[in-house]
Amino acid sequence: MLEVVRIVNKEQMDEAYRIRMEVFVEEQGVNPDVEIDEHEAEAAHVLAYWNGQAAGTGRVRTVGEYAKIERICVRADYRKYGVGKGVMLALEEIAREQGLAKAKLHGQTHAEPFYARLGYETVSDVFMEEGIPHVTMVKTL
Numbered sequence: 398m399l400e401v402v403r404i405v406n407k408e409q410m411d412e413a414y415r416i417r418m419e420v421f422v423e424e425q426g427v428n429p430d431v432e433i434d435e436h437e438a439e440a441a442h443v444l445a446y447w448n449g450q451a452a453g454t455g456r457v458r459t460v461g462e463y464a465k466i467e468r469i470c471v472r473a474d475y476r477k478y479g480v481g482k483g484v485m486l487a488l489e490e491i492a493r494e495q496g497l498a499k500a501k502l503h504g505q506t507h508a509e510p511f512y513a514r515l516g517y518e519t520v521s522d523v524f525m526e527e528g529i530p531h532v533t534m535v536k537t538l
Contacts, residue, residue, distance in 0.1 A: 399479060401487040404442040404454075413444050413454035420470035427527045440467070441495075443487045445480045453480040457488040457500075464492030464538070466502040485515055493538050500538055506530040 404410050414433065421427040440456035453471035457464050466488050471480045492500055504512045506523060512534050513519070521533035 399445065399447055399483045401443050401445045401483045403487070403491065404444050409444050410442065412451045413442055416444075416451060416454045416472055417468055417470055419472060421468075424473070425527075425529060427529070431527065436467075441488075441491045443484055443491070445471070445484050445487075447475045447478050447480055450475075452478075453484050455484040455488050457491050459495065459497065460501075462497070462499060463535075464489070464495070464497040464500040466492075466500055469502070469508075481511060482515065485512075489536075489538055498538055499535060501533060501535045503531045504534050506532055509534070 404413060417432055418429065421432050422429045436458055440458040442456045443454060444451060445453040452475035455466065455469040457466050459465070466485070469481060469484055471484070489500060502512065502517065503526060504517070509519060509532055515536070517534035517536045519532045519534050523530045523532055525531070
């Protein structure tokens, strides 16, 4: 069973960081020095649990008139259960609560079909972030 909660304490945040390090640093080779950045404190973070186990995370922050959705990741063992979709829906709801009507993200190109199924439209050419190809995608909330 999927449960997605807004992170409200250090223990939850530490778990989110562990997931991000596992997925982005260990799996994808992102430099650990850039994974945790200067935007952590201003962002709203969520943690997804599958059957009580921490399975995924993501964050959202306001950038101009957009909700910028970032750091979406799901542990490998949980990628077939809709955890990523649950994280995205929770972040979009936070954005709506903050009065934002548009969302954008930098999606890894391999995840572009996933975001497209959630209503995101690609609005850029491919560009590189941390050696990984990305596209900018937007959605009206």
